[in-house]
Amino acid sequence: MKIGVNERRQSDDVFEQPISQQIWEAKYQFRIGSRPVDKTVHDTWRRVAEEIANVEAPIERDLWASLFYDAMADFKLLPGGRILAGCRTGRDVTLCNTFVMRTIPDSLTGIMDTVKDAALTMKMGGGLGFDFSTLRPKGAPVHGIGCPAAGPLPAMDICDAVCKMVVSGMGRGAMMATLRCDHPDIEAFISAKSEPTRLRNFNLSVMITDNFMDAVRNGAAWPLIWEGQTWRTIAARDLWSSIIGQNFKAAEPGVLFIDRINEANALNYLETISSTNSCAEQPLPPYGACPLASINLARLVHAPFTPDASLDLPQLRHLASIAVRMLDNTLDVSRYPLDAQKSEAQSKRRIGVGVTGVADALAMLDVRYGSEKAKSMLGKWMQTIQNSAYLASSKLAQERGTFPKYRKQAHLKNNNIRSLSSHVQKEIELFGLRNGLVTTIAPTGTTSLFAGNVSSGIEPVFSVEFHRKIALPSGGTASEKIVDYAAGVFRNLYGMNTPLPDTFVTVDDLTPEEHVNMQSVAQKWVDSGISKTVNCPENISFRDFENVYLHAYSAGCKGCTTFRPNAITGTILSNV
Numbered sequence: 001m002k003i004g005v006n007e008r009r010q011s012d013d014v015f016e017q018p019i020s021q022q023i024w025e026a027k028y029q030f031r032i033g034s035r036p037v038d039k040t041v042h043d044t045w046r047r048v049a050e051e052i053a054n055v056e057a058p059i060e061r062d063l064w065a066s067l068f069y070d071a072m073a074d075f076k077l078l079p080g081g082r083i084l085a086g087c088r089t090g091r092d093v094t095l096c097n098t099f100v101m102r103t104i105p106d107s108l109t110g111i112m113d114t115v116k117d118a119a120l121t122m123k124m125g126g127g128l129g130f131d132f133s134t135l136r137p138k139g140a141p142v143h144g145i146g147c148p149a150a151g152p153l154p155a156m157d158i159c160d161a162v163c164k165m166v167v168s169g170m171g172r173g174a175m176m177a178t179l180r181c182d183h184p185d186i187e188a189f190i191s192a193k194s195e196p197t198r199l200r201n202f203n204l205s206v207m208i209t210d211n212f213m214d215a216v217r218n219g220a221a222w223p224l225i226w227e228g229q230t231w232r233t234i235a236a237r238d239l240w241s242s243i244i245g246q247n248f249k250a251a252e253p254g255v256l257f258i259d260r261i262n263e264a265n266a267l268n269y270l271e272t273i274s275s276t277n278s279c280a281e282q283p284l285p286p287y288g289a290c291p292l293a294s295i296n297l298a299r300l301v302h303a304p305f306t307p308d309a310s311l312d313l314p315q316l317r318h319l320a321s322i323a324v325r326m327l328d329n330t331l332d333v334s335r336y337p338l339d340a341q342k343s344e345a346q347s348k349r350r351i352g353v354g355v356t357g358v359a360d361a362l363a364m365l366d367v368r369y370g371s372e373k374a375k376s377m378l379g380k381w382m383q384t385i386q387n388s389a390y391l392a393s394s395k396l397a398q399e400r401g402t403f404p405k406y407r408k409q410a411h412l413k414n415n416n417i418r419s420l421s422s423h424v425q426k427e428i429e430l431f432g433l434r435n436g437l438v439t440t441i442a443p444t445g446t447t448s449l450f451a452g453n454v455s456s457g458i459e460p461v462f463s464v465e466f467h468r469k470i471a472l473p474s475g476g477t478a479s480e481k482i483v484d485y486a487a488g489v490f491r492n493l494y495g496m497n498t499p500l501p502d503t504f505v506t507v508d509d510l511t512p513e514e515h516v517n518m519q520s521v522a523q524k525w526v527d528s529g530i531s532k533t534v535n536c537p538e539n540i541s542f543r544d545f546e547n548v549y550l551h552a553y554s555a556g557c558k559g560c561t562t563f564r565p566n567a568i569t570g571t572i573l574s575n576v
Helices: 018-028 041-053 058-075 081-086 108-123 152-166 186-190 210-218 236-250 258-264 313-333 339-348 358-364 372-400 408-412 422-431 445-450 485-494 512-523 542-554
Strands: 077-079 098-100 127-131 175-180 202-208 221-226 229-235 254-257 292-296 352-356 465-471 477-483 533-535 559-563 573-575
Touching: 018 041, 018 081, 018 445, 018 465, 018 477, 041 058, 041 081, 041 313, 058 077, 058 313, 077 313, 077 445, 081 445, 108 127, 108 152, 152 175, 152 186, 152 202, 175 186, 186 202, 186 236, 210 221, 210 236, 221 236, 229 236, 236 542, 254 258, 292 313, 313 339, 313 352, 313 372, 352 372, 358 372, 358 485, 372 422, 372 512, 408 422, 477 485, 512 533, 512 542, 542 559
Parallel strands: 098 127, 127 175, 175 202, 202 254, 292 352, 533 559
Antiparallel strands: 077 292, 221 229, 254 559, 465 477, 465 573
């Protein structure tokens, strides 16, 4: 089969810099033993396009394979790493990046069965989340054996150990642990990663309720509850200070505004969410799974760093539409570790179309990240994607049918749907939707490096140049110098010695408030979550640090994660 009629005839120098080729060779190039099947990155795109197009009617497979290939060419559309690595390889892997495990039964058998399911999911390449709130607190009686319960944290230790075993040789594991803010063991959960070696395969997030935020605001008491009974009562502000204080010291736990997540969820008539995937961009129900793809905005800028610079909005709409079809097909092509995950994914058909390269695109348009103009542009871009993706999903519903659990009236009353353009709402009212949710913003760390080190997700540029630790096939690590994509474009245009424009800013130039503002303006047009880190200076005052979280809540974010340089956590990046 011939695809990619307009394929550029290039050699391996398609990669912008050495790190991109290293990422491709280590993560995405298909090999059988030492023999490369993918000779170039074009072969990788072709392999993915043809596999995902197999869902199409035989007479249309070549057409859609060509369209999928063209969308990926030049790194414009970046499927999630599981898709790039797994399509048409014969490997027993999943193409979905994100999972949440089942509701954990409060029994030894239930815990161990969940751990087994998690191990099978991790083995197939899925990053996953758990809600440990269903486990009885430490000291609660265990009926029938006459001993006290160990509580949620030892169960987390078991999951952490199993993750370390399963992913040994595959890199660091990726899991999320959540606990409700009214669970009696919440204080132990907050401080669980104070020990530098404990729970290293977990990210932690506290599920914050609106009632808790009201109690903090009003200086009220806060009950810690198990099975409807109050175990003890503490001051809400003291618990809030513990959460913020631990973040100040160790960058964890993050917070999830869980009531907002569930209220905004267009599928809340079918499910209740209590956890997310490992990086928090995808709130999911028990057994939830979702494939991801990101549109690389940095590749859509025409005439960068000139007065005529512009972002190609028609191309953006086209790529959003193509991404919806690719990911909908992926749900049917993918393997799933568990039958329950397959059933959940295919009955609601959740997908995650997102963006990367936002900061680089802004820089090439001479717009300062975090500014009012940047907020306006990002909002316009995300609104364009949201409308285009929903329109594409409705057209797919007309062609293939709605997702099986679609309930028209319940879905149409959701604010995400009501905020869409009127013509999109009309299409949905007529034909329904193929996908329960369509947009998310993932961190895209590895795929962004693969695409020439474009800025990750909606994060700012980390640095014009930096060093990154990379894993070597021998098992060791090496430090690789990397140049930001937009900075490289500028230097190619104007020379190495020409100073970058004043509007070209990096993470060190931004205030925490500017970070939160960019996250909040994007969240308005993203129906799932956003993975975003709010970087804070080491010398930030505790009061200002606390205000970051209060601002995130008041600004409409679904969660907040910060990073302040500290002695407990490190970073894989360092400025040159």
